Amino acid sequence: MSASRSDRRHAARFVLERRLAPHIDENWAESLLLELRLLGVGGDQIGAALSEVDSHCVESGEGADEAFGDPVAYARSLPLPVADDASPRALLASLGPTAVQLAGMFAMTWSTDSWLAGTPFEVTVGHLVCGLLALASGGILIGFADPILRALITRPRRGGVLLGTWFVAFTATNVAALLLLDASAGSVSAGWLLVLGAVSVTAGTAWALARLRAGSGSGDPITSPVGAEQAAPTRMERLLASRVVAVGAVPFAAVVLFALSVGLHAAGVS
Template identity: 55%
Template sequence: MSSPVESPKDPSPLTLERRLAPHVDGAWAEDFVLELRLLGVAGDRIGAALTEVESHCADSSEGAPDAFGDAVTYARSLDLPVDDDESPRAVLRALAPTAVQLAGMFILSWSFGPALSGGPLEITVGHLAGAIVAALAIAMVVRVADPALRLLVRHPVRAGFLLWAWLVAVTGACVAALLLLDAPLWRIGAAWGVAAGAGLLAAGAAWAYADIRADRGLADPITSPLGPLPPSTSRRGRLLESPAFATLTATAVIPAGTLGLLALTLALHATTT
């Protein structure tokens, strides 16, 4: 049996799948959309494919699992064209503004403490080693992005634990490099480091904002070939579909985290002087 059409009295939120396909079983539709997303299919093609399933289920009163079988298997069997922008080079291009922001965060956090104490910034072997570890970590994320996303969406608890362990390992390696590889390489004025870090942070945020304005930084939305979808009644759905949320995530998260680190550094400096 198919899922009932949502009535006006139905208090449950209108998810994307229910707005596109009210006659299709919600869990089946979610798995179907998710698999096509992970395969890199464009949003308009995903919407068209789900609309065809919806049309069949609405006309025949047959449930999607009975008509099409397993959602993941059926999604793969469609062999829909894959968006070219899902290539590793495109992913690296999309991550470039974030990498610039992270570089600014590191340099600014390294320089802020010496600037407060009036001393120079010493760039050590550990600083360079930590930067290399961070770059390799980003490259690893790109390399295993597809299986990592599949694990995250299908086994969130296990993926969350592995992500936590990975972050601890990367952070531990960076800290160990700073503590053990303390041979100085360059010595510059801390104020110059603060200026360079702040400049990179601002440039990365501006780059991310420019990408969003050019529609390169936003996720490809899933659309219906039959016309505009009704608005989401879910707070989470409205948030995720909001352009302001995408802009805030891309341009403000790392600067906000950097301000938190600087505030902590300032507080520690105040308690030790």
């Protein structure tokens, strides 16, 4: 049973490569497809590039590796138009809505208890350190976006473990900073900070929804140039294109944490 399950996973992984380039090595085709997508090449251009490689290999009898060499290097050598801006500025813009949401969620979470108690919110050194860690993490994600995406797509289990480990370490570091670096750096109105946080979460969500409606970062489907049939989305395309869940994740967490704090306060726990 385990063998058949493994075969099914293998077949599902390469369904797009088999459809567009059935005569070349599946791993080579996947690497070419992935690199072109990460470079921001449009789906129709990617389909045409794969089909061209496949046709050449059929006519020449050569393997893709023999005829074109390393798939990543070959992908980068192709003079194809870039449909999506993959520059650091574009990556920063794509992360902007989530960053605004997270900033608002943290502001709401930190200020709720003080607001419920009717006291100002004390900004500690730990809070400032958490902000700096968040900025540093965003910079790392932007700087290493390509290898992170490759790890998540080509080795989802290993990439998921590494990403989960980073998240646990990031959370633990923030908690330690809040607990240990409790020296006051000033105080602000808890009510106003709570309102500012709610506005930030709302604004970030509206920004993210606007980008989705405009099709920004949605990833056009990869299609064959020899037929109108559209290839089914692969695991890679689903990972790169699906952002609907991510748009609502932070607002949902912010509301849950706020409700939990109110509930605990009402119960006399906090």
